[in-house]
Amino acid sequence: MNLSDLLRFNPITIQCHDNPDADALAAAFGLYKYFESKGKTVRMVYSGRFEIQKANLSLMKNKLSLPIEYISPEEKVKIEGLLITVDCQYGAGNVTRLEADYVAIIDHHQIEITDQPLSRIEPRLGSCATLVWSMLKEENYPLNEDMMLCTALYYGLYTDTNQLSELFHPLDLDMRDSLEYHKALISQFRNSNLSLKELEIAGIAMIRYSYNDGYRFAVIKSKPCDPNILGLISDFLLQVDEIDVCLVYNETHDGYKLSVRSCIKEVNANELAAYLTKGIGNGGGHLEKAGGFISKKLYEKVHGATHSEAYFNTAMTSYFEEYPVIYARDYEFDSTDSAMYVHKAKNYGYVRVKDLPGIGRWSVIRTMEGELDIETADDLYLVLDAQGHVEFKTHEQMQAYYQCMEENFAVEGNMSEKAYRPLMKGKNDGNTYSLVDFARVCVPKKEKQIYVKKLQDGIKVFPIWDEERYQLGMPGDYLAAYKDDTSHIFIIPGELLNENYETV
Ligand SMILES: [Mn+2]
Structure with a gap:
């Protein structure tokens, strides 16, 4: 479903989940702006028992002039025209059900609701703001002309990915890099993020840890709180001498939100997060910091009534034992x-990093698996396959195992259509290179x-x-x-x- 598919409706109402967070507000604001520019009568609303109270959200609402309206659940309103639920799914437990003529869903959580044909749900994205951003780009909406909207989208991603530390989808990274936003506003929002109540929750959580001294990991279950607190606690825990790896999580209405950290090269946090959520949710991030979400429905299907503490402690231990x-x-x-075996005679792409003009010594490589900081040694080569995976090789290895040609590695015919095209970014000059633009063909010997x-x-x-x-x-x-x-x-x-x- 694209945004232009929804242009046949009017009026259009956009609904955030109850207790909206910055991501829901940002995503709704993006849709509001789009439909407004198309001459629609648009509203941006939320319902539920509580009105927005958190300091950062009130600030966001006022500073960015979000046209959000509160609908009390007692009011039995009927929405005329189209109702779009954002950052949540119509019919799910975290959003008050409003009667409407037509319904659409735009969300990035685990798929819960499958009976709405007008829906776009992409659970691998770090924020719903990213999804709306990419949908706006599909329609060629002039995003960067609207600094307020860009600021909202940036803040949505920021808060949904633990201050950008747990994001892993390449589209999230692309949005982070391309938005022009008000830095002063973001820092103002950031510094009013927690309440005294949440400070207390963080404090209590930290004294109730469980610790495994064989594998040097700690697990903490926190009371319901802003997900950013999970990141804050886990960052803190990792500084403890005896703790190499940690997991901090809490329960939400529909599952568990988790934050994972590792400071040893034998455990990649992104992979541990993927392991803990495999088959029951989604997880990923960076080598040191990662996050994830587990759906309660799927958890119960697989693990029945097992307490979450037992599940996480056992799963953490199994991870160390199994690998x-x-x-x-x-x-x-x-x-x-x-x-x-031998290699099949297939085309791979190879890039000699030295051929990227001005890449500098330190750079970041971005693939479907996430981002990696690398030191660009003189004889470093990158080999790409049809799926967009990247392997590192030295000059010696290239000579020993591949036949390198001069011919360009054309995307068409060599890379599968859906593959993310890996990027490389110089840390000094900030230039971004799409690796396929520089790749030539090599064939394994x-x-x-x-x-x-x-x-x-x-x-x-x-x-x-x-x-x-x-x-x-x-x-x-x-x-x-x-x-x-x-x-x-x-x-x-x-x-x-x-x-x-x-x-x-
Ligand atoms: Mn969200």
């Missing part, structure tokens, strides 16, 4: 029971034979060429090593084995 760590440098690869073994259990491999970042192997993935150099160990994801390799 032992190996360092390729001092690991003996045992080729017994392994099969022999067919004569290089590879031992391949199916993994029965999970494993983390620190490959010989990167001792800072591990590759994760899950049961069903493959552990592989080159025959001519068995210290060259790596993981092949289960679904890519037959796609990229063939037996000898």
Whole structure:
């Protein structure tokens, strides 16, 4: 569903969830502006038992002149024309049901409501503001001409991703980088975010931790509070000497919101968040900071009446137990029971980082899996596949394992349509490069034979060429090593084995 599909309706009412947060207000404001520019009669409303009270939200409402109206649940209103619920789903528990002629949904939470044909729900996005931003861009709406709207959208993302520390979807990052907003207003909102009540909640939460001294992790369940408090507590916990990894969560009306931190290279916070929420929600972020959400409905389906404390403590322990760590440098690869494979003759794209003009020494690479800070050594090469994954190689490895050509790596024919096109950004000059613009074709050498073994259990491999970042192997993935150099160990994801390799 696109915004232009909704232009056949008039009037249009946009409803935030009850107790609206900054993200709901921002997303609603974006829609309001769009429909207003199309000459519609628009309203922006919310309902529920409480009117907006939090200091930062009142400030946001006043400073950005949000035309939001409160509808008391006692008023039995009937909405004429179209009702769009934003940052929530019509019929779900966190939004008062208003009778309406037609209904549409624009949201980024787990899909709860499936019977509304007019809906756009994208659970992987960090904020509903991002979704509205991308829908406005699809319609070529002149976003950057409206600083107030941009400020609202930025603040929506800011508050929904723990001050931008837990965001991971590339669209969230793209929006963060492209919006022009009032910095002074954002800092004013930011400094009125918590109430004294919430300060107390944070304090109480911190004295009730559970701690695992074998794996050096802590788990805290907080009372219901602003989700930013979870990030605040977890950032604080990580500074404790005995704590390497932590999880802080609370219960919401429809599930659990969580914040994960790690300060050791053997645990990536984004992956742990994905592990804890797998099949029952969504999680991700950065190597050190991540967040996630678990849907109560799915949780109950899978874990029944298990208390959340028990679930999280057990799941944290299992994560450590299920993924032992190996360092390729001092690991003996045992080729017994392994099969022999070679690369298929397929096109990959390669970029010699030195060829990016003015990239500088420190840069950030952005892929579907998130963002990574890297030091751009002179002989660093990046190899891209059809799905937009990126692997790091040295000059020596490129020569040993690939045949490098001069031909450009054209997106068409080489990359799948849906793949996110990875970006690289210089930290000094701030320039952004789309890697495919600089990529040339390389083809893996067919004569290089590879031992391949199916993994029965999970494993983390620190490959010989990167001792800072591990590759994760899950049961069903493959552990592989080159025959001519068995210290060259790596993981092949289960679904890519037959796609990229063939037996000898
Ligand atoms: Mn939201």
